[in-house]
Amino acid sequence: MRKIEHLGIAVKDLKKSNELFSRLFGKEAYKEERVEDEGVLTSFFQVGDVKIELLEATAPDSPIAKFIDKRAEGVHHVAFAVDDIYAEMDRLKKAGFEILNDVPKKGADHKLVVFLHPRSTNGVLVELCQDDVK
Numbered sequence: 001m002r003k004i005e006h007l008g009i010a011v012k013d014l015k016k017s018n019e020l021f022s023r024l025f026g027k028e029a030y031k032e033e034r035v036e037d038e039g040v041l042t043s044f045f046q047v048g049d050v051k052i053e054l055l056e057a058t059a060p061d062s063p064i065a066k067f068i069d070k071r072a073e074g075v076h077h078v079a080f081a082v083d084d085i086y087a088e089m090d091r092l093k094k095a096g097f098e099i100l101n102d103v104p105k106k107g108a109d110h111k112l113v114v115f116l117h118p119r120s121t122n123g124v125l126v127e128l129c130q131d132d133v134k
Ligand SMILES: CC[C@@H](C(=O)O)C(=O)SCCNC(=O)CCNC(=O)[C@H](O)C(C)(C)COP(=O)(O)OP(=O)(O)OC[C@H]1O[C@@H](n2cnc3c(N)ncnc32)[C@H](O)[C@@H]1OP(=O)(O)O
Pocket: 008, 035, 038, 040, 042, 053, 055, 063, 064, 066, 067, 070, 076, 077, 079, 100, 106, 107, 108, 109, 111, 113, 115, 117, 118, 123, 124, 125, 127
């Protein structure tokens, strides 16, 4: 794992949270992107080397809707940049972590992503992302 690539923050209302985080960072989100397969609408802010990904649910069964129902708005996941996602999945599987998807999925902002179940990572949902060159 090279570095923290982004922090994912679950929000109820992306428009309102975009305004709030724009005031916090003193700049606008650089993009918004819908990821239908994850049931989310996202926006991204660049803060130094790290990105902040805001996530609003677009369906009631979206992981973001379930998270906010059970808990509250707030930090939802930590995403780490990797160079070879298959090698990292293999390493983590052998090290006893529970990988949630066998095949990397298309994430937002030109990434291939996989998730580790929070029950295998001290309650923190971990995402691995690799640049999607296609
Ligand atoms: C935009 C694409 C991508 C990117 O490019 O960056 C994204 O970031 S998409 C982000 C949204 N997608 C995901 O989160 C996919 C991975 N998550 C999952 O597969 C599921 O959310 C889950 C982690 C397997 C949980 O699903 P499920 O078992 O159906 O939900 P429950 O609500 O029943 O929760 C079970 C259990 O897990 C706890 N939980 C859920 N989410 C989190 C979380 N983000 N961090 C920590 N813990 C989490 C939840 O509280 C339950 O715990 P208990 O109540 O103690 O059983």
